[in-house]
Amino acid sequence: MSGELEHLKKEVAKLNEIVKRQSMLISRTGQNVLEMQVSKQKHDVSKFGSSKGGSKGYSDSDLATNEDLIQLVGELQGQLDNMEDRSIRRIINSTKTAPDDIVAPIPNADSDILDAKDGLYPSTVKEFEDLTDLKLFKIAKFYELIPPSAKEEEEFEKYLEGKVENFHINDIPDEELQKQLFNYKKDQLDDLFNDLARYLGLRSRRNNDTW
Helix, strand or coil: CHHHHHHHHHHHHHHHHHHHHHHHHHHHHHHHHHHHHHHHHHHHHHHHHHCCCCCCCCCHHHCCCHHHHHHHHHHHHHHHHHHHHHHHHHHHHCCCCCCCCECCCCCCCCCCCCCHHHCCCCCEHHHHHCCCHHHHHHHHHHCCCCCCCHHHHHHHHHHHCCCCCCCCHHHCCHHHHHHHHCCCCHHHHHHHHHHHHHHHCCCCCCCCCCC
């Protein structure tokens, strides 16, 4: 028991270190982007001042405004908060080993969370380990662990063009997903299960010869 606890402590320490590195990376990225924006703005102002007789049209909209920079910082901070939230929840999930242990929901890249009450996301470790192939496939789609099909890409393009109001992976009919599932062999589904387990921070695996 003490050995298991020591192992969990080491895993938590490793995950904490990953969170720190990710936070520093995003902070540096935000700083570099802001420095590039300011540098470009100074360059544009310098060009504008050296131009003669207004030979080139120029407007204030060509300059990065304070609102632009504030929005950029806000977006970067939002990404950082989302990444930190995912990391914390993964750390929690890494300690769940008993069948009845509750699994913390993990946000996807868009900060969306699957609700266990909807019957898709597993609420316990046992429910995760007993996932059907279809549920496994749908959850993996939600976390973008599976490339979108041609039809899904087409629907997403329609959403971006404003031709459809909503596009959600859960709206894909089960019949369509079953057709995609037909192309997956058992070992591929086992690999997908393991990929999902790693994404969620769970220690469950479908075979023992994998990390």
